[in-house]
Amino acid sequence: MKAVDNKFGLWTLTWPIFIEVFLQTLLGTVDTIMVSRISDDAVAVVGLAGQLFGALTTLFMTIAGGAGILIAQKIGAKRGEDARTIAIMGLTVSSVIGFGISILLYTQPRALAHMLHLSDDLLPLWDVYVSYFGGGMFLAAMTAALSTAIRNTGNTKAPMFIGIAMNVIHIGMNYVLIFGMFGFPEWGLFGVSVSGNVSRLLAVMFLFYVFIHSFERKIRFADLRIFNLKLFKEIIRIGWPLGLNMSGWVLSQLAIYAFLAILGAMELATRTYLNTLESFCFMLGYAFALAIQIQVAHLYGAAKTREAYQGAFRALYIGLAVVTANALLLLLVGKYLLSLFTTDPEILALGHSLLVLNLILQPAKMLNMAINNALNAVGDTRYTMVTALVSMSVIATGCSYWLGIHAGWGLIGIYCCMITDEVVRGIVVLRRWKGQKYLRRAEVPLSREPSSNLHQTFMPSS
Structure with missing residues (x-):
C-alpha cells in the first residue's frame, strides 16, 4: 500500500499551488504597473491599504487556516462527515467576520487613514479605494475559506484554475476601467475597486460550486446552518x-x-x-x-x-x-x-x-x-x-x-x-x-x- 494517497502526494499538491502563486504574483506586478499609470499617489495608497487589508485578513484566516488543517486530518482519519462539518463552519464563520471587516472599511476609511497618519493630499484616493475595494473584503474572506477547504481535501487544481481566471479577469477589467477603453468611463482607482470586486465575486461563485461537491455527501444550502460546538472548539484551538x-x-x-x-x-x-x-x-x-x-x-x-x-x-x-x-x-x-x-x-x-x-x-x-x-x-x-x-x-x-x-x-x-x-x-x-x-x-x-x-x-x- 502506498504511504500517501495519490492526490496527497507532494508533487501532486505542489505544482498547482506553484502555478497559482506564480501567476498571481506576475499579474499582481502587472496590476501595480497599471495603477502606477494613474499616479504615484495611487500606488502609495494601494500599497498602504494593502498592508491594512493584510492585517485585517488575519481575522478570518484564523478560522480558515485552522479549519483547513483539521479537514486534512479528518480525511486522513476517514472521518469525512467531520471534515464536511468543519468546512461548512469555516466558511460561515469566516464570512461573518469578513462582513464585519467590510462594514468597518466601507464606513470608516477616514478614521483608519488618521490612525495610519496618512497625509491629507492622499485622502481622496484613500477614501475611494478603501471604501469600495475594502468594502468587498467579505468576498476575500469567502474566497480564502473556500479555497483553503478545497485544497485540504487534496484538490489543489480547482483553486489554481479559478485563481488564474480571477486574476486574468481582474487585469482585463483594470485595463478597461482604469483607462476608459472601449467606450467605458475612465474610473481610475475606482475602476480598480470595481474590477477587483467583480473578479472576486466570480471566484466565490465557482469555488462554491467546487466546494459543495468536495465531500462524499454534497453540501446543500440548508447545511450552511450547521454548527458543531465541539468541532468548532477544535478549529479555535488550532486557529487562534x-x-x-x-x-x-x-x-x-x-x-x-x-x-x-x-x-x-x-x-x-x-x-x-x-x-x-x-x-x-x-x-x-x-x-x-x-x-x-x-x-x-x-x-x-x-x-x-x-x-x-x-x-x-x-x-x-x-x-x-x-x-x-x-x-x-x-x-x-x-x-x-x-x-x-x-x-x-x-x-x-x-x-x-x-x-x-x-x-x-x-x-x-x-x-x-x-x-x-x-x-x-x-x-x-x-x-x-x-x-x-x-x-x-x-x-x-x-x-x-x-x-x-x-x-x-x-x-x-x-x-x-x-x-x-x-x-x-x-x-x-x-x-x-x-x-x-x-x-x-x-x-x-x-x-x-x-x-x-x-x-x-x-x-x-x-
Missing part, C-alpha cells in the same frame, strides 16, 4: 495561534516599513523592488511548504507518523535546493531586473548588495516555513506562535531598529536582522520537529490496540 502568528508577522512588517520610511525614500523604494523580486524567487519554496502542511496533516490524521516525519524533511530538502538555485539565479540577473523598475544608480547598487544577502535569506525562510508548517499540520500551533512572536518582536523588529536606525547600518542592517530572525526560528522549530512530541502523542491511542505494530516502524528522534 495561527491568527496571532500572522498578526505578529504583519505588525513586524509594518514596523520595518516604518523604519525604512525613517531612512528615506531610496531605502523604501529599494525594499519594495526587492520584495517583488524575492516573491518570484521564493514562490516554488512557498508552494512546497504549503503542500507539506496539507500532506502532513493528512498523514497525521491517518496515524502514519513515520511518513509524516520523513515527508517534512523530503519537502524541506527539495525546497532548499530550489530556493537556493533561484536565489543564485536572481543574483546573476538581478541588476537587469532591477533596471526594469528604476535607473537610479544608488538603488541599483544597494539592491545588488541585498541580492547577495538574499542567498542566505531564502534558504533560511525555506527551513523556517517548511518545518513551521509541518508543526502546524499536527496541531502544534501554540509553539510555533510563541517562537514566532518572540523572534519577530526581538530580532526582526527590535534589532532592525537598533542595527538599521540606531547603529546606522541602514537597509543592510535590517536585512541582516531579517536573516537572523529566519535562521533562529528555523533552528528552533527544527529541534521541535525532531523531538516528535505531537507525532508520538498521535500513536498513543493506536498503540493500545493488540494488533498495532507502529512502535516497530516509528522513526526514532534524531
Whole structure:
C-alpha cells in the first residue's frame, strides 16, 4: 500500500499551488504597473491599504487556516462527515467576520487613514479605494475559506484554475476601467475597486460550486446552518495561534516599513523592488511548504507518523535546493531586473548588495516555513506562535531598529536582522520537529490496540 494517497502526494499538491502563486504574483506586478499609470499617489495608497487589508485578513484566516488543517486530518482519519462539518463552519464563520471587516472599511476609511497618519493630499484616493475595494473584503474572506477547504481535501487544481481566471479577469477589467477603453468611463482607482470586486465575486461563485461537491455527501444550502460546538472548539484551538502568528508577522512588517520610511525614500523604494523580486524567487519554496502542511496533516490524521516525519524533511530538502538555485539565479540577473523598475544608480547598487544577502535569506525562510508548517499540520500551533512572536518582536523588529536606525547600518542592517530572525526560528522549530512530541502523542491511542505494530516502524528522534 502506498504511504500517501495519490492526490496527497507532494508533487501532486505542489505544482498547482506553484502555478497559482506564480501567476498571481506576475499579474499582481502587472496590476501595480497599471495603477502606477494613474499616479504615484495611487500606488502609495494601494500599497498602504494593502498592508491594512493584510492585517485585517488575519481575522478570518484564523478560522480558515485552522479549519483547513483539521479537514486534512479528518480525511486522513476517514472521518469525512467531520471534515464536511468543519468546512461548512469555516466558511460561515469566516464570512461573518469578513462582513464585519467590510462594514468597518466601507464606513470608516477616514478614521483608519488618521490612525495610519496618512497625509491629507492622499485622502481622496484613500477614501475611494478603501471604501469600495475594502468594502468587498467579505468576498476575500469567502474566497480564502473556500479555497483553503478545497485544497485540504487534496484538490489543489480547482483553486489554481479559478485563481488564474480571477486574476486574468481582474487585469482585463483594470485595463478597461482604469483607462476608459472601449467606450467605458475612465474610473481610475475606482475602476480598480470595481474590477477587483467583480473578479472576486466570480471566484466565490465557482469555488462554491467546487466546494459543495468536495465531500462524499454534497453540501446543500440548508447545511450552511450547521454548527458543531465541539468541532468548532477544535478549529479555535488550532486557529487562534495561527491568527496571532500572522498578526505578529504583519505588525513586524509594518514596523520595518516604518523604519525604512525613517531612512528615506531610496531605502523604501529599494525594499519594495526587492520584495517583488524575492516573491518570484521564493514562490516554488512557498508552494512546497504549503503542500507539506496539507500532506502532513493528512498523514497525521491517518496515524502514519513515520511518513509524516520523513515527508517534512523530503519537502524541506527539495525546497532548499530550489530556493537556493533561484536565489543564485536572481543574483546573476538581478541588476537587469532591477533596471526594469528604476535607473537610479544608488538603488541599483544597494539592491545588488541585498541580492547577495538574499542567498542566505531564502534558504533560511525555506527551513523556517517548511518545518513551521509541518508543526502546524499536527496541531502544534501554540509553539510555533510563541517562537514566532518572540523572534519577530526581538530580532526582526527590535534589532532592525537598533542595527538599521540606531547603529546606522541602514537597509543592510535590517536585512541582516531579517536573516537572523529566519535562521533562529528555523533552528528552533527544527529541534521541535525532531523531538516528535505531537507525532508520538498521535500513536498513543493506536498503540493500545493488540494488533498495532507502529512502535516497530516509528522513526526514532534524531
